[in-house]
Amino acid sequence: RVWEAGEAGDVAASWSGPHFVVLCGGDEDRARDVAAALTSARCVVVGGGGEGVPARYEAAVLQTLELLQRIVAEKPKDEVLIQLVVAGAGAEALFGGLAGLLRTARLEHPKLRGQIVVVAADESAAQIVAHLQESARRPHEQAVRYSAGTREVASWRELSPDAGVAMPWRDGGVYLITGGAGGLGLIFAEAIARGAKDAVIVLTGRSELDDGGHARLSGLERLGARVAYRRVDVADGAAVRSLIAELRESHGGVSGIIHAAGVIRDSFLLKKTADEIHAVLAPKVAGVVNLDEATADLTLEFMILFGSGAGAFGNVGQADYAAANALLAEYAAWRNEQVRRGERWGRTVSIAWPLWRDGGMQLPEASERQQRQMGLHPLATEAGLEAFYRALAGESGEGDEIAVLSGEAGALR
Template sequence: MKGISLRTIDNKIQAAEGSPSDKVETLLLEPFWKTEEIYDDNLIHSYEKHLVILCEFEEIAADTMANQMKEVNFFKLHSKQQEIDKRFETYVVQIFEKIKNLIHDRPKGMVLLQVVVPHHGEQQLLSGILGLLKSAQIENPKLVVQLIELEKDTQDISGKLKVNSHYPNDKRIRYVGNKRLVNDWKEVESHKLEIKPPWKDRGLYLITGGAGGLGLIFATEIARQVKDAKVVLTGRSPLSVPIQEKLQKLSKLGIQVAYEQVDITQKEEVKNLLQDVKQKYGSLNGIIHGAGVIHDNFILKKTKEEVKEVLAPKVTGLVNLDQASKNLPLDFFLLFSSGVGAFGNAGQADYAAANAFMDGYAKYRNDLVASKQRQGKTLSINWPLWEEGGMRVDVETEKVMYESMGMVPMRTSTGIEALYQSIPLVENQVMVFEGNLSEMKKYRDLGKIKRSVYLTKESTLEVDLDSLREKVIHQLKVQFGEIAKLNVTQIESDECLENYGIDSIMIT
């Protein structure tokens, strides 16, 4: 047997359940804004290229700013489309194409890309572009990205761009008045509250993407918690034998369940769906939006058609659902997002943008609730991999997740309890992890590198670069070989990684 390599798997994940030191716990995080003052704006960070993209700032003269920052390439994006989902899709595709060209040019030095968006009204949803930006930086570390949110009447924009170029670790920055705010994550403070499911006896609930893993999990949970409930599951696929079998299992649990084939990216189909549901079953109590598709591929290989297809169910589908239900007395509107939206992920730039849009929509819709234009709390949940969800990983990937991040695939009971805890405690968005609590906290803090690291002056050090390069490449081959199950001699340092059959999960 030629080319075979053998390794012993040390399954620490199994040990986690029985070892007190590796006790599996849950970590809930929510985003918040903190004030970050500029303590030295004379520091300079060098970039080979500096690009600034202004989204929906028609009144700003790019030519004037270009004269103020001669070394910067300015681009203005504006769409005449009225719908926010269509404009968001347009901007994501345009920025995706610019990033694709940047990566294709193979810059030798660092490249800074700053995207500037408004942060009021529906325009705050443009912040979802950050999911695309973070994924791009993961795929190409020479790319430094920032999303900067400004008020419409912000003064000295060029000065703010220059200042933030010195702080590349700050990815999402917002200016409110004279305050500079940076987005971060904090633990959800636990309170000794009675955990109460949001479902009601005889309630009616709509679950999009309902034939998938999470949709069925929560439909089952509704059946177990309340009496005489009705659940309508939707999907793009026609009613098949496997789907019928799943519906029959749910019916045996004591709920009335139906399946509706509908494309939620089509506004009229969604409008007709909600009208039909109301006529057949009565008033709708809650919506769970869990639909989504993926087309994993690196930015260089991905097409704009794939980007649009991935964005559609989570972006246009969400807007259609919200518009069609805006006059309904909902108790809740739950958005099933992903941690990819918060952190980005290699091979999933479009999926990250789609989920980040959902995260922003929770805040936007809750603002509409406050102004009595909607009813029912909106919560976006950044789920990790589920043990019994639609997306599965192998044992080796679980081992890598645990050793590098302290995470394990989340158990169904943990996910359900996390949702019940989050609804009364979290305002708009929550991220859920399960695993070794101390290790997960360490992983979360990895991104919080001291800002001074980026601000130190360049120093010189005598190094044998040829020897260093040879040793680093060999060590990378060893590590990559362990993950991809390849011998070091089979790995070429100048070969594209995707040619070795890796995917986004293996990269993680």
């Protein structure tokens, strides 16, 4: 995903239908000023309560979802514009992950039109209002960003397949895969075991490993890797810190992390509950924060976050999962910013995966059929690994978020 210069000129008159502005981050004073100037819109503040990224983000997801539920319950006759204002720097930018929720909302309720408007942290209420009004005249743009006098629009740029591939594993490396006993975790553990000599591979999950899991681990050891499974809930900060301390003690550190822990609790936006949202957000959101903080002073070579097409494009029934995965993309950007400042090590890439043919998570048959009609086919293991190596081969300028699509290229473009 890249930001490109926005096209000039208005494409529509001022928005005349129902209009909501959601201000992320809880700055009540600024919200009051924006609300006073934008009399035709209803303003709401989200993400103000709670401490730390996971709590604030979960509050913002819940509050935005409740707003969408109220709007839908009123059965609007016209299209409703929901503009979400996000400050474009530091941890505040993570609220941009709410884009996943808005994209899903539009798929479930086509009358809802979401738009993320990223602004500089120090912009006045008057400037924000001007940006909102300008962007409301281009409601088809799903994400726009104002910075240093420029207006940019988020879009996708196709990566050239011939830029080479990079296998990030090296002999003797130490690799942590969260959700490692799941479908994709084991595929990548095997890729490491085959691609590097004497690698140490540590897999985590909340459950006890079953017989099948033990057999898969023995198979990996036969390939020459040293493999361990640890029952660690990645959403539990203390447990993650103690696992990282153990890896530091026994192996001198960690070379790379694949964050693949995740759960789904599919249901329509109108039916989502706070418990479901918490269950879906915890492994991804608290998970990435815990991993990042626990490894802040380690010289990681990479941190790869397993996101989903649901985050990048939205997916019916997955409003919470889309918000969780879209947060990972924002987190990758934020962490890479810290790497550039010398505060973290190793490139972070969030990969928005499509459905894997042999992954653990599966789609209901009807959704898979619908995807096929759109030209999307389940991703085969070999092609998925190739896409992974291609995603890592690029320079950091290629994007913090890389979406992988599998199917009929013509139809998908």
